Amino acid sequence: MDKKRKHFDALVAGSGISGMTMALLLAKTGKKVLLLEKAKRIGGLMQRFKRCGLPFDTGFHFTSGFGGIMDNLLRMLGIGDVVKAERFSPPGGARLYIKASDRLICYPEKSSEVCRVLCEHFPAEKAAIKRYFADEAGVFANTPAMHFKNMEDFFDFSAGPGSAILEEDLITLDEYLDRLAVSPELRAVLAMFAMCHGSPPSQISFANHCRVSFGLHDNIVKVKNGGDAFIRAFLREAEKLDIEIRCETFIAECLDVEDKIAKSVRLNTGEIIDFEQAVLAIHPRSILEILPEKVVSRTFRERIDKAEDTLGFFSLHARLSPKVEDFPVALTSCLLSLDLNRVMSNEHPDTAMAIMTAVEKIRNEEVQTVNAFKAMTFEDCRQWRGCPDRSADPSYQAYKKKQCAQMTADIEHIYPQFRGRLEILETATQLTFADYLFSSGTAYGIKQKSGEFNIIGKLPLRNFFAIGQSALLPGMLGAMISAFIVFARITEDRQVCELFTPEGKNI
Ligand SMILES: Cc1cc2nc3c(=O)[nH]c(=O)nc-3n(C[C@H](O)[C@H](O)[C@H](O)COP(=O)(O)OP(=O)(O)OC[C@H]3O[C@@H](n4cnc5c(N)ncnc54)[C@H](O)[C@@H]3O)c2cc1C
Missing domain, CATH: 1.10.405 (Guanine Nucleotide Dissociation Inhibitor; domain 1)
Structure with missing residues (x-):
């Protein structure tokens, strides 16, 4: 047999939360799954990174759904034992600061x-x-x-x-x-x-x-250990279920396309993979790059070309030095302008920001950290796109410096006790996210506009399917639910429901 040719039952491209979810679901039904990730590490926006030994979140800070559908999804995936909700302290912990009226609302x-x-x-x-x-x-x-309790519910739907x-x-x-x-x-x-x-x-x-x-x-709520909790849980299950994971690997070309079905692809590594089904857990524009031109109708192409990206974020990651006495572990959203339409189109210099505060432990020492995210659109940093060495470009550095100064002033206004103590360890623009995730760096994929259909499920190649944050609802939970819905659509045998028992005792 050709050493450069391998067979899998299913291939999943993209290892963010939606791709990891889909890979687990398929593997739990006994399918041999190959998970491809274009980046160096798996996890997509769920990944954390470390600076000075401190963990920081990139694209996952808080969620809803615990005590409801999230518990059910985690149980069906068999990872409810390690992915645990963590409340803010004080409970509730979400606050909203409105600059125009200098009002602070604490959400219970x-x-x-x-x-x-x-x-x-x-x-x-x-x-x-x-x-x-x-x-x-x-x-x-x-x-x-939003209410599905078990796999039967997804199949019925x-x-x-x-x-x-x-x-x-x-x-x-x-x-x-x-x-x-x-x-x-x-x-x-x-x-x-x-x-x-x-x-x-x-x-x-x-x-x-x-x-x-x-x-x-x-x-x-937050999740204990942030997105890393999901990635670690996924890796544990993937090992048990023999899911093959390849990083820095992606589909270069669909092969043998017949009757709108492609049963093999060539990878960028040169290897040829045969499979029954492929699930694409990536940005819709990246999906378009994979599908052979001859199967894509003009309408489908226009639909994706017309789709607009959501906003992105400028993020700042810092620690407090020295520490403060009064340090709430909270999420504070800040409306720096009241006109959200202008804020979200970047027409307003005062946009909106979220500030997450946390206590991390390194070498038995507690460190107070601050993650702040300010809304921005791609227009903000378009001029540096394609720039070979952005980080050495003085204008890019000046832009980042200005953002940091504005954000620091706003953070210190809301938390006066932080004044002069914010030590910034890392910053990222939408271009940074784009580099790491091979996308446009948007926070939530494409906009879910009223009256427009999302790209979910079957694609122009009949054995190719789309999932992810652009498919159903944005955010981590929406991306996960999209994987469950599409899994039920592509799995023809309803008997697999038995494998997802109420106790989570999966195979
Ligand atoms: C700064 C920021 C903060 C956020 N905060 C929150 C939050 O607090 N709560 C929340 O619920 N959501 C939050 N989100 C949104 C949330 O992270 C996403 O909705 C969700 O994680 C998207 O998951 P996904 O699987 O669809 O995509 P991604 O996580 O983007 O994963 C896609 C993966 O596919 C890979 N890839 C790309 N092209 C290819 C290819 N051709 N072949 C193979 N692999 C490829 C990418 O490298 C990536 O790993 C935030 C986003 C950002 C940017």
Whole structure:
């Protein structure tokens, strides 16, 4: 047999949370799986990195879903024993600072409690706040994919007509808020979690906004050891299930395309891989690069060409030196402008920022760390794209310095006790994310605009499927759910449900 030719049942390209999830699901049904990752390390945006021995998160800081669907997904993957939620201290721990009014709102746990706190802050607009929270909870309750408990639920859903479209899918968040007729400040507060899906209120459907924001209003938590907890758990299971993982490896060309099916590919390493199904857990524009031109219709190409990227982030990673007495472990979102549409198109220099504070231990010493993320779009750093040695370019360094100075001033305004103590250890622009992940460096893939269809499931090659954050809903949870839904669609034998037992005793 040709040494440069190997057979696998399934091939998964992209090892972010969606690719890792899909690889595990397929392997648990006994399939021989090959997972390809173009970067040097697996994990995509879930990876952490270390500076001065301290771990920092890149693209995963907090999530919703624990105590609900996340527990069910982790159990079915057999990793619920090691991926554990960690509450902020004080509980709730999520706060919102609004620069225009110098107002700080502390969010308690539970959506109903958040509603109550906002009514206290905006007493004249109580009725509108209650209406908003009722509608948000209604969309969440009526979205089946957010409530699946076991594998049968995913199979039932995938066998049905597809996702149920709600009335709220057909209006934008802006249109909904116009009807609600709230003050500009409350409007920004209700739309704030747009930062967690990356599409501005004028474009996101009210329903998709609610699908992301309800969970975050209800139960926002960190994960112990951040994204590394998922990667370690995945590697443990991958070893048991004999998943083959190849880094710095990607599909160079589809081969033997017949009747819109490609059963083999050539990798960049020259090796030829035969397989039954391929799942692409990568940015839709990268999918287009893989599919042979002859199978891609003009409509499909235009759909992807037209798709817009979500916002990205400028990130700053620091430690406090010396330490402070008053150090909450919290997530503080900061609205530096009230107009989220302008913020998310970078038309406003004061955008929005999230500040995560944490305590890390190295060599038995507790260190206080600060991760801050400021919204930006690709336009911000387009001029340095393709620049051979950006880091040596004085204009790029000056841009980064200016961002850091602005962010430091804003952080110190919100946390006066940090003044003069922030020691910046690393920064990253959207170009840094793009370099590491072979994408445009966006935070959430492509925008999920009201009235537009996502690229999920079957692709123009009939045995190729798309999953990931651009497929269903952005964020780690949305990327994971997309993998489960598509897994149920491509797995023809419903009997596999037996392998995902309620106790999580998978094969
Ligand atoms: C700064 C930042 C903060 C964020 N914070 C949060 C948060 O707190 N909570 C949350 O839920 N979400 C957050 N997100 C979003 C979240 O990280 C993503 O929605 C999610 O991780 C996306 O997972 P994925 O599997 O779709 O893609 P990715 O994680 O992007 O993985 C795709 C992988 O595919 C690889 N790849 C690319 N091209 C190829 C190819 N041709 N062949 C093989 N491999 C390829 C890439 O190298 C990458 O490893 C954040 C994002 C950013 C940027």
